[in-house]
Amino acid sequence: MKPKSESKDGKLAVREAVNKFLERRNAPGSQGKKKLDDTNNAQNCDFPKRDKGKYEKGKQAAEGKLTGKDLEERECGRSAGCDDDEMNDSDWEDCPVPSHDDTAVDAYADETRDLTIEFDRVPETKRQKNVYRATAEDKERAELVHKVHLLCLLARGRIVDNACNDLLIQASLLSLLPSYLSKVSNLESVTVRDIAPLLRWVRGNFSVRCTPSSEKSFRTSLAFAIESRKGTAEELGALVVALLRALNLTARFVSILDVASLKPGADKDESPGRNRAKTKQSIFRNSTLMVPKQQTISSSPNKSSSHIKNKSICETSEPQHDPLQEKMVNSSCEAGMSTKSDGTRRKGDVEFEMQLAMALTATADNQQSPKVNEKKKRREMTNTSYGLSVSDQVMSTAIGSKKVESPLCWAEVYCSGENMDGKWVHLDPVNGMIDAEQTVEAAAAASKTLLRYVVAFAGGGAKDVTRRYCIKWHTISSKRVSSLWWDMVLAPLRELESATVGGSALSKHREGYAPRNSSSLNHVANKACSSSSSFGIRSALEDMELATRALTEPLPTNQQAYKSHELYAIEKWLHKNQILHPKGPVVGFFSGHPVYPRTCVQTLRTKQRWLHDGLQLKANEVPVKILKRNSKLKKVKDSGDGDKVIEEGSQCMELYGKWQMEPLCLPHAVNGIVPKNERGQVDVWSEKCLPPGTVHIRIPRIHSVAKRFGIDYAPAMVGFEYRSGRANPVYEGIVVCTEFKDTILEAYAEEQEKREEEERRRNEAEAASRWYQLLLSILTRESLKNRYADNSKEVETRSLVAKTETVAKAENVKSPTKQGGVKRGRESRSEDESHEHVFLDEQETFDEETSVKTKRCKCGFSVQVEQM
DNA sequence: GTGTTTCAGGCAGCTTTGACGGAA
DNA sequence: CTTCCGTCTTTGCTGCCTGAAACA
Numbered sequence: 074m075k076p077k078s079e080s081k082d083g084k085l086a087v088r089e090a091v092n093k094f095l096e097r098r099n100a101p102g103s104q105g106k107k108k109l110d111d112t113n114n115a116q117n118c119d120f121p122k123r124d125k126g127k128y129e130k131g132k133q134a135a136e137g138k139l140t141g142k143d144l145e146e147r148e149c150g151r152s153a154g155c156d157d158d159e160m161n162d163s164d165w166e167d168c169p170v171p172s173h174d175d176t177a178v179d180a181y182a183d184e185t186r187d188l189t190i191e192f193d194r195v196p197e198t199k200r201q202k203n204v205y206r207a208t209a210e211d212k213e214r215a216e217l218v219h220k221v222h223l224l225c226l227l228a229r230g231r232i233v234d235n236a237c238n239d240l241l242i243q244a245s246l247l248s249l250l251p252s253y254l255s256k257v258s259n260l261e262s263v264t265v266r267d268i269a270p271l272l273r274w275v276r277g278n279f280s281v282r283c284t285p286s287s288e289k290s291f292r293t294s295l296a297f298a299i300e301s302r303k304g305t306a307e308e309l310g311a312l313v314v315a316l317l318r319a320l321n322l323t324a325r326f327v328s329i330l331d332v333a334s335l336k337p338g339a340d341k342d343e344s345p346g347r348n349r350a351k352t353k354q355s356i357f358r359n360s361t362l363m364v365p366k367q368q369t370i371s372s373s374p375n376k377s378s379s380h381i382k383n384k385s386i387c388e389t390s391e392p393q394h395d396p397l398q399e400k401m402v403n404s405s406c407e408a409g410m411s412t413k414s415d416g417t418r419r420k421g422d423v424e425f426e427m428q429l430a431m432a433l434t435a436t437a438d439n440q441q442s443p444k445v446n447e448k449k450k451r452r453e454m455t456n457t458s459y460g461l462s463v464s465d466q467v468m469s470t471a472i473g474s475k476k477v478e479s480p481l482c483w484a485e486v487y488c489s490g491e492n493m494d495g496k497w498v499h500l501d502p503v504n505g506m507i508d509a510e511q512t513v514e515a516a517a518a519a520s521k522t523l524l525r526y527v528v529a530f531a532g533g534g535a536k537d538v539t540r541r542y543c544i545k546w547h548t549i550s551s552k553r554v555s556s557l558w559w560d561m562v563l564a565p566l567r568e569l570e571s572a573t574v575g576g577s578a579l580s581k582h583r584e585g586y587a588p589r590n591s592s593s594l595n596h597v598a599n600k601a602c603s604s605s606s607s608f609g610i611r612s613a614l615e616d617m618e619l620a621t622r623a624l625t626e627p628l629p630t631n632q633q634a635y636k637s638h639e640l641y642a643i644e645k646w647l648h649k650n651q652i653l654h655p656k657g658p659v660v661g662f663f664s665g666h667p668v669y670p671r672t673c674v675q676t677l678r679t680k681q682r683w684l685h686d687g688l689q690l691k692a693n694e695v696p697v698k699i700l701k702r703n704s705k706l707k708k709v710k711d712s713g714d715g716d717k718v719i720e721e722g723s724q725c726m727e728l729y730g731k732w733q734m735e736p737l738c739l740p741h742a743v744n745g746i747v748p749k750n751e752r753g754q755v756d757v758w759s760e761k762c763l764p765p766g767t768v769h770i771r772i773p774r775i776h777s778v779a780k781r782f783g784i785d786y787a788p789a790m791v792g793f794e795y796r797s798g799r800a801n802p803v804y805e806g807i808v809v810c811t812e813f814k815d816t817i818l819e820a821y822a823e824e825q826e827k828r829e830e831e832e833r834r835r836n837e838a839e840a841a842s843r844w845y846q847l848l849l850s851i852l853t854r855e856s857l858k859n860r861y862a863d864n865s866k867e868v869e870t871r872s873l874v875a876k877t878e879t880v881a882k883a884e885n886v887k888s889p890t891k892q893g894g895v896k897r898g899r900e901s902r903s904e905d906e907s908h909e910h911v912f913l914d915e916q917e918t919f920d921e922e923t924s925v926k927t928k929r930c931k932c933g934f935s936v937q938v939e940q941m
Numbered sequence: 942g943t944g945t946t947t948c949a950g951g952c953a954g955c956t957t958t959g960a961c962g963g964a965a
Numbered sequence: 966c967t968t969c970c971g972t973c974t975t976t977g978c979t980g981c982c983t984g985a986a987a988c989a
Contacts, residue, residue, distance in 0.1 A: 209953070631945060648980075681957090752958065793957045796974075800957030 211337035219335045219554055224562070226330040227528065227535055231566075233311050233482075234326050234530035236292040243319035245299050246312065250274065258320040262490030265498055265508045271320075275313055275502045278302055306503045310482040313502045323487035323531075323611075325497075325570075327538065329517070330526035331481065335552055481522075485529055485538075487611065494614055497529075497541070513542040525549045532573020535566040536612075540619040546626050547638045571612035628661050628668060635663065642671045650677045652697055654730055677728035687761025688734035696727035742766035742810045749787045755808040757789045768814050771806035778820045784813045 236242065247255065254274055257267050282303045289297070295311055298304030304312060310326060317324035484502065489495035499510040506512065517524045527539040537559070543549055553559065626640055636646045643666040644653060654675045659667040677698055680690050740748040741764065748764045749755060756762055757769050769789050779786040786807040793800040809817060 633946075754958090790958080795956070795976090796972095799959075799974090799976080802958050 215333070215337040216335060216554070218333050220558065222332040223330060223526065223554065223559075226328070226332060226526075227562070227566070230326065230328050230330075230528055230530040230535060231533055232291050233307060233328070234314075234535075235533065236290075236295050237311050237314040237318060237324075237326055239292055239295070239315070242292065242295050242299065242312075242315045245296070246316045247319050249278070249299070250316065255320060258322070260490075262495075263322060263486075263488045264490035265488055267490070268317075268322075268486055268488065268498065268500065269507055271316065272313070272500060272502060272505060272507055275309070275316065276505050279304060279309055279312065279502070281306060281309065281503060307482050309502045310484055313484040313500060317484065317486050317500075324500075325485045325529040325531040325536075326482065327485050327499075327527060327529045328482040329522065329524060330528055331522060332526065335554060495611070496618075497538075497615060499542075510542055511544070514544055523549055523552060525552050529570070531570050533566075534569025534571070534573060535563060536570045536615075537563055538615075538619065540622045544622075544626065545629070546623065547629055547634050547640075550639055551637060571609060628663060632664065632666075635668070638671060640671050641668050642674050643668055647674065648676075649700060650698070650728060651675065652677055652730065654697070654732065675730045675732070677730055679726055679728060683729065683731075683734050684737065684756065684762065685758040687737045687759060688731070689737045690729060691733055691735050694729060694733040697730050697733070698728040700726040700728060737761060739764040745810045745813065746785050747787045747808055747810060753787065754790050754804075755787045757791050757805075757808065763808065766811055767808050768811045769806060769808050770814065770817065772821060773806070775817065775821055776807050778817055778824060779807060779809060779813070782813075782816065782820060784809055784817065 250271075251274065254270055257263065257271065260267055279298070280303050282298075282305055284305075291311075295304070295308055295315070298308040298312060307328075310328075314324045314326045483506075484500040485497045486500055487495060488498045491498065498508045499513070500507050501509070513527075514524055524539060524543040526537065527542045529536050529538045539549070540546070624640070628641060629635060629638060632643070632646075635641055635643045641660065642653075643663060645666055647653070651674050653669055653673045655673060657669065657673070660670055661668040683689070739762075742748060743766075747755065747767050755764065755767070755769075760769075763769055771789070776786060776788065786809045788804045789806050789808050790802045791805045792803050794803045795801070
């Protein structure tokens with residue numbers, strides 16, 4: 074908004090004051106919108122259009138608090154005069170403003186600053202929430218943060234995965250593992266039943282710690298976790314992966330990448346941490362905290378008990394040297410009972426005792442005879458139920474009781490004995506779940522964690538396996554980053570992942586790394602690296618499985634989901650420019666609406682718009698849809714032209730589908746003549762839009778070259794720019810016949826060279842001229858100084874200097890005298906930048922005896938400058 | 942109490958082919 | 966005289982998003 078005239082400073086001040094007032098009034102959290110309506114004083118004020126709208130609303134809410142500050146501004150508005158009703162947005166009009174206005178206002182404001190006037194009712198506008206609307210910039214920023222966060226989490230996953238390949242970690246785990254459990258590595262085809270005992274063992278021997286060990290490498294943390302038999306969920310997940318890999322099984326570390334929201338402001342409500350806390354509060358308000366926040370999950374609904382470990386309690390003491398004792402102590406701490414002596418036994422206490430028993434049993438297992446182990450093994454095998462939690466009563470207490478909390482990481486192991494070709498099996502050590510991938514989504518949903526990205530890490534690579542765990546894909550698809558970018562990021566990682574072999578890292582390191590007392594390690598290393606070729610097939614099979622899941626998503630159970638569903642659509646939610654073609658097959662019904670595959674939805678465009686894609690309308694095709702266009706602009710224009718165009722004809726948009734189009738067939742360039750459109754130009758939306766035999770040269774001012782050579786050309790219109798309330802075509806370069814391309818480019822290069830040469834010559838001439846003028850003025854000054862050096866004639870000298878300046882000005886040389894007297898060249902140089910460039914290539918010599926500095930420039934001129 | 946649907950309001954973004962005057 | 970270049974001025978419709986209310 075620009076004022077018509079800004080002749081009076083006072084007017085500007087008033088305008089600023091009023092605008093400030095409005096800004097403050099409309100600012101979020103301000104006390105409603107107070108009416109600035111002293112119509113008696115209303116004169117002429119201008120409000121921005123939107124402010125005006127808000128202002129109108131504010132009128133209805135005249136109640137509220139007026140502070141002294143407001144009064145100050147109100148007074149300001151009064152003195153300026155404000156017309157609150159019929160203000161013309163575009164017009165500024167003059168109004169008298171006293172010169173003392175500002176000071177008067179300030180003085181008055183000082184007096185009233187602390188004055189508060191209270192109204193009875195709360196302003197209505199206060200009740201209206203400030204609707205946050207993200208700007209394009211906000212969205213862009215949020216997307217960047219989202220992407221960076223994703224990359225960081227990917228990197229983290231790779232670190233964890235790398236640590237799982239660590240030889241020492243694997244060997245340490247193997248050394249702890251009872252021998253009967255390590256036999257799984259000898260099995261030809263592994264099934265879920267074979268894996269379950271391993272999980273039970275892990276759960277029996279390791280417990281969850283709340284706080285991650287800070288400032289350590291993940292490998293060190295993992296080693297520490299083995300030592301202390303206690304780790305974070307992430308560490309436990311990694312330990313399981315390491316153990317499985319040590320047993321020559323193919324395993325991956327899987328993690329939910331719980332990234333910052335893709336949409337700005339969404340994290341306010343979506344903050345995972347906050348939500349989790351909130352969920353916990355609401356769901357487990359009465360529970361005893363037993364398992365730390367981030368690691369707890371309901372592994373199996375029928376077994377959930379509500380014991381939550383207090384975070385402060387679960388902070389553990391230093392690990393003990395005696396493993397058994399250590400286990401006991403740690404277990405005691407886990408259950409929060411180590412210091413309890415009140416004698417009351419709570420449910421958690423019972424669990425603790427069970428946990429302790431389990432821990433002792435697990436340790437004892439290592440020393441038991443093979444016969445006993447065999448018995449035990451068999452018992453465990455039979456206890457394990459397929460697809461359910463492996464936890465029996467004892468095991469459920471080892472890590473902790475379960476409740477609904479988001480799972481964040483787990484393991485996947487490839488079971489070659491499952492299905493026909495084998496399958497990846499979900500393995501959650503924290504909750505003791507195996508092959509229960511279908512429960513992950515529900516658990517995540519219960520704790521309001523979005524399953525946006527579930528990524529499996531192996532061999533330094535990563536693979537998106539979200540499809541396996543997320544059944545309601547439509548709920549997360551809009552919350553994921555563009556698949557183009559995501560696929561691009563994952564492409565190299567996927568290759569690494571699919572090429573990897575579970576124990577390859579081990580075999581890679583085996584030769585150069587042989588730790589002492591590590592028979593377990595050698596055992597593992599010998600079995601590592603069975604076949605790598607099977608992994609390509611395995612990966613392909615998994616891809617197929619995931620793709621199948623993507624195509625067989627169940628129909629959503631709410632209408633809104635069909636709006637932007639990737640697979641299904643209902644006619645009701647189609648956009649204006651969309652149509653079902655072909656209209657079928659119907660894949661189901663929702664609330665009486667037939668559901669069609671999304672592939673049937675075709676986007677329609679105008680003929681012109683299809684041209685952008687290098688497509689043209691086939692012959693005899695009629696528009697599939699005709700949309701009415703209420704273009705005021707067009708109406709005015711049409712009526713202005715005098716002819717009364719039939720409204721329908723001129724204001725309808727004829728839309729066509731892609732199936733009605735064929736590749737653009739433009740006339741071929743003949744005899745060096747470029748085929749042009751009705752405007753004498755070529756619309757270059759893309760390379761496809763170029764007539765055959767022509768080429769687009771995107772160089773500024775190239776047309777002058779073509780013209781000089783008499784070569785036929787057409788301006789290349791590359792798009793539109795919206796300025797001055799209308800679309801303006803944007804031209805970039807020209808379109809010429811291919812045969813002239815080289816000629817034109819050569820000529821352009823020559824011309825460019827000439828232009829540069831000309832420019833250089835002009836600069837030199839300019840420099841010489843300025844040097845000449847400078848020297849002339851210096852000489853004049855020197856001669857004047859010699860002649861009128863006498864102080865008594867100072868006045869006369871001044872007048873002469875003034876005359877010299879006049880002459881210098883007339884010669885386009887700025888006066889070097891600003892502080893009276895004649896200045897030396899050095900000073901004039903620093904003061905007058907217009908002269909500076911002539912010294913650029915100078916050589917400077919200094920005579921110490923005479924204190925005279927001589928400057929010589931390339932043009933051959935030299936100047937003597939006395940030192941001050 | 943929770944989830945879904947509908948509706949209204951507001952904003953972002955797409956729309957898409959001069960006229961004129963001064964300088965070179 | 967012609968050509969080039971910069972400036973003028975700042976739309977209006979549509980779809981998407983959001984919150985609120987009604988409803989199941």
